[in-house]
Amino acid sequence: MSTPTTTPVTVLGLGRMGAALAAALVRAGHPTTVWNRTPGKAAALAADGATVASTAARAVAASPLVIVCLSDYDAVRAALAGADVDGRVLVNLSSGTSEGAREAAVWAGELGAVYLDGAILTVPAAIGDPSAQILFSGPAEAYAAHEAVFGALGTPVHLGADHGLASVHDVALLGLMWSMLNGFLHGAALARAAGVPAADFAAIAERGVGTVASWFAGYAGQVDERSYPDDDASLNTHLAAMDHLVHETGALGLDAGIPRHIKDLADRAVAAGHGGEGYAVLAELLFRS
Structure with a gap:
């Protein structure tokens, strides 16, 4: 049985921010699976202990908690096309609007996922430090279940059940x-x-x-x-x-x-x-x- 300090986590998207998120999770001791459309960006994380998945679908299958950090909500849907997110907590830390967040929550719910939207209020270099504030909105139960994991990334703040509040x-x-x-x-x-x-x-x-x-x-x-x-x-x-x-x-x-x-x-x-x-x-x- 996993604990907050050993919960497996998947990170989709290894731009500067996504790579920083994955690195912080690895440092905190979480079994971390990563995927990026350009595989070469995962090399440094693999050297530090992350598992590199060949497809987004395989990365999603590896963990009950999936964190996505891509360019926008359209990119999120494209990356997850064909992935089985049923029963997983999907955390979207990509940039967007409140309207887009609410639409994504409906879409994720139809696929059987529990959806949390989020916003990162810092630069990649600060991820993992308490000074990094990360906002979350969506079901309180899902947030509470993984709050300790989010704490490895910075200082998490839950704003409420409305998925659009973080945006x-x-x-x-x-x-x-x-x-x-x-x-x-x-x-x-x-x-x-x-x-x-x-x-x-x-x-x-x-x-x-x-x-x-x-x-x-x-x-x-x-x-x-x-x-x-x-x-x-x-x-x-x-x-x-x-x-x-x-x-x-x-x-x-x-x-x-x-x-x-x-x-x-x-x-x-x-x-x-x-x-x-x-x-x-x-x-x-x-x-x-």
């Missing part, structure tokens, strides 16, 4: 990441145009980002309650500062697309009568967009 969180966090990175790159360009090395700006920006992140919990409460008190500065006050940002950007000869987009959302909120409320009131426009 919703994933794309929301990607949006946050890109917004932060675009904001930083605009600030770095602004600083460099003024003769300040971007590296000097980065040192100050890191502390500023930490301060902004500390506001998230409070803003989240306001969004949930749909109540936006003017605790520190009203949207009107923010809008005046946005004018300065747009002006400074243009004066230095930079593209003003990012600050104009920020100001446009605030302008619309003020026009809708929200100027005296707190900054988080912008969420109300996003709900209606």
Whole structure:
């Protein structure tokens, strides 16, 4: 009888992330079977003790727990075509949308599999470290049965029974990441145009980002309650500062697309009568967009 520390696991897909997942499972002592469309990618894992299957179907047959990490949900279905997943727990850590996750859950269920969808919130090099957060959504019983296995990959978090929740969180966090990175790159360009090395700006920006992140919990409460008190500065006050940002950007000869987009959302909120409320009131426009 297998235990959480000896549960056989199959990993389908050995790109950078898939290979990192398989390597972490091998290190944790799990009998690990791997498959990849290009067999050569499995050589290093085989040297470390993984079993290389010649087909996806054989890889699936080797384990009760199957983890898939491919380019998208279509690739998942293609890889599993002809494989017998009946009675197995199928964990899809490929990128996708909440709609795709729910459709995949129906498809897997029709084949007799128990389906968990997931999202990896880290880079391959961090897999296996507790700092790596991995989100899961789907049946709580299936998650609980294999939580210890998932712990070998990082810190697992179960979001709920709705299969789409992992993808919703994933794309929301990607949006946050890109917004932060675009904001930083605009600030770095602004600083460099003024003769300040971007590296000097980065040192100050890191502390500023930490301060902004500390506001998230409070803003989240306001969004949930749909109540936006003017605790520190009203949207009107923010809008005046946005004018300065747009002006400074243009004066230095930079593209003003990012600050104009920020100001446009605030302008619309003020026009809708929200100027005296707190900054988080912008969420109300996003709900209606």
